[in-house]
Amino acid sequence: MSRxxxxxxxxxxxxxITIPATTxxxxxxxxxxxxxxxxxxxxxxxxxxxxxGSSIIYNxxxxxxxxxxxxxxxxxxTSGTNQVMVRLVAAGGGGSGHCEAGGxxxxxxxILNVTGVGSVSVVIGTGGTGTYYSGRSGQxxxxxxxxxxxxxxxxxxxxxxxxxxxxxxxxAGGDVNMYGGGGSAHGRINGGGGYSFFGGSAARGHPRGGxxxxxxxxxxxxxxxxxxxxxxxxxxxxxKHGMCVVWEFR
Amino acid sequence: xxxxxxxxxxxxxxxxxTIQSGYTLRLGSKNLDSSSVMPSPSGQNGxxxxxxxxxxxxxxxxxxxxxxxxxxxxxxxxxGVKRILVRIAGAGGAGSGVGEAGGxxxxxxxIIxxxxxxxxxxxxxQPGSWGGTYYSGGAANxxxxxxxxxxxxxxxxxxxxNYQHCGGLPGVGSGGNLNIYGGGGSGHEYWSGxxxxxxxxGGAGATGHPRGGxxxxxxxxxxxxxxxxSPGYHTSRRGARGMAGVVCVWNFR
Numbered sequence: 001m002s003r004x005x006x007x008x009x010x011x012x013x014x015x016x017i018t019i020p021a022t023t024x025x026x027x028x029x030x031x032x033x034x035x036x037x038x039x040x041x042x043x044x045x046x047x048x049x050x051x052x053g054s055s056i057i058y059n060x061x062x063x064x065x066x067x068x069x070x071x072x073x074x075x076x077x078t079s080g081t082n083q084v085m086v087r088l089v090a091a092g093g094g095g096s097g098h099c100e101a102g103g104x105x106x107x108x109x110x111i112l113n114v115t116g117v118g119s120v121s122v123v124i125g126t127g128g129t130g131t132y133y134s135g136r137s138g139q140x141x142x143x144x145x146x147x148x149x150x151x152x153x154x155x156x157x158x159x160x161x162x163x164x165x166x167x168x169x170x171x172a173g174g175d176v177n178m179y180g181g182g183g184s185a186h187g188r189i190n191g192g193g194g195y196s197f198f199g200g201s202a203a204r205g206h207p208r209g210g211x212x213x214x215x216x217x218x219x220x221x222x223x224x225x226x227x228x229x230x231x232x233x234x235x236x237x238x239x240k241h242g243m244c245v246v247w248e249f250r
Numbered sequence: 251x252x253x254x255x256x257x258x259x260x261x262x263x264x265x266x267x268t269i270q271s272g273y274t275l276r277l278g279s280k281n282l283d284s285s286s287v288m289p290s291p292s293g294q295n296g297x298x299x300x301x302x303x304x305x306x307x308x309x310x311x312x313x314x315x316x317x318x319x320x321x322x323x324x325x326x327x328x329x330g331v332k333r334i335l336v337r338i339a340g341a342g343g344a345g346s347g348v349g350e351a352g353g354x355x356x357x358x359x360x361i362i363x364x365x366x367x368x369x370x371x372x373x374x375x376q377p378g379s380w381g382g383t384y385y386s387g388g389a390a391n392x393x394x395x396x397x398x399x400x401x402x403x404x405x406x407x408x409x410x411x412n413y414q415h416c417g418g419l420p421g422v423g424s425g426g427n428l429n430i431y432g433g434g435g436s437g438h439e440y441w442s443g444x445x446x447x448x449x450x451x452g453g454a455g456a457t458g459h460p461r462g463g464x465x466x467x468x469x470x471x472x473x474x475x476x477x478x479x480s481p482g483y484h485t486s487r488r489g490a491r492g493m494a495g496v497v498c499v500w501n502f503r
Contacts, residue, residue: 003260004259192436204434208415
């Protein structure tokens with residue numbers, strides 16, 4: 001053990017005093033080396049000190065972006081994303097006539113750690129087909145976010161029982177898993193499709209507006225059930241397609 | 251070049267060993283100087299170390315607050331806020347009678363980097379001034395909500411505004427990462443029919459019966475923001491107004 005008693009250290013020549021990389025400098029019990037030196041803050045505005053697993057780096061942090069899927073595709077993680085908040089809704093069932101309307105798609109929501117994930121396959125359900133009064137309308141198809149989350153579509157009108165509204169679908173795999181709203185049953189003229197997490201079904205009308213609900217079926221919230229055609233002479237609308245919304249966090 | 255081999259450094263007097271100004275201590279390949287030393291963590295509980303472009307400071311992080319508008323105003327960036335998650339809905343259209351209901355306002359949602367922004371103008375769509383009306387009458391359209399030039403959400407139409415006896419078509423979002431329609435209003439039915447179009451934030455007000463007077467109209471404010479107005483009972487009771495839109499901003503640091 002050798003000990004040097006000194007108050008001021010200077011370089012013998014030049015301006016740099018070097019501790020070789022293989023040598024550890026201990027400050028009161030804590031060892032410091034190359035990786036203890038904070039990199040320059042210059043040009044790193046609004047970024048925070050973080051680890052990349054081996055070194056100190058500057059990283060963006062917080063809620064950094066959003067990706068939205070209204071049809072099937074692949075979620076490709078924006079580089080650097082650590083967590084995502086996923087909201088998934090399946091498609092609505094189709095409507096018939098005389099108030100017989102489709103159920104809404106189920107809903108699922110989850111916060112996922114994606115540090116080890118590069119991409120995730122996304123399936124977006126398509127709306128169930130509409131038909132006429134007392135006819136069996138189509139079920140909305142399921143949505144899924146990889147193997148993490150899924151949701152089943154709403155039933156079409158008359159699917160479970162004659163003249164009954166479609167039942168809502170249900171989410172699975174999420175932190176939140178809910179049913180969508182059900183569709184209305186046989187009534188006089190106009191009922192309504194089931195409400196999804198994102199909102200209500202298409203408008204309903206009167207022959208003055210032609211096949212009003214059908215013509216404006218795309219103007220409805222994702223996952224909502226198909227409304228109904230007027231009385232028995234107008235075609236019920238399709239259910240609205242599902243959707244997946246991904247909030248990215250770093 | 252000179253090499254000094256030593257295992258322990260202690261001050262000759264006092265308690266400091268100083269690298270004299272003008273000289274640099276190099277650890278391996280990296281220089282350790284006054285700008286590359288971790289600042290004291292004392293009193294900085296819960297904070298992280300963030301660069302301002304020239305130096306590092308302890309700062310709060312995460313979702314720090316929320317600002318909500320139900321009438322127009324201005325969002326001013328709270329100190330240190332870097333990104334915002336904005337959710338907006340347009341106002342709902344109003345209802346008439348015999349089942350004729352208003353459409354809901356549209357909805358939009360976006361994450362915006364606001365590091366170079368100090369304030370953003372907020373406009374919240376309001377229901378039309380005459381509100382709900384009676385059977386077969388044109389009910390008021392809802393107004394558009396906007397958040398600066400970033401995004402907007404149009405209002406739902408009132409009942410009978412698109413075609414006679416037809417429910418109001420819903421509004422839609424634009425400019426956001428997420429842009430969706432609200433729910434449409436119902437058309438001509440018997441008695442009261444169905445409530446107005448549902449918005450992202452929830453359903454329309456209750457429909458009623460003459461036992462409750464102008465029930466839908468009297469309780470027209472008990473409805474989710476952005477929802478469409480519900481119809482009044484048959485031809486003799488007045489429909490409800492649509493609900494005003496909203497702007498919700500989550501502030502992240």
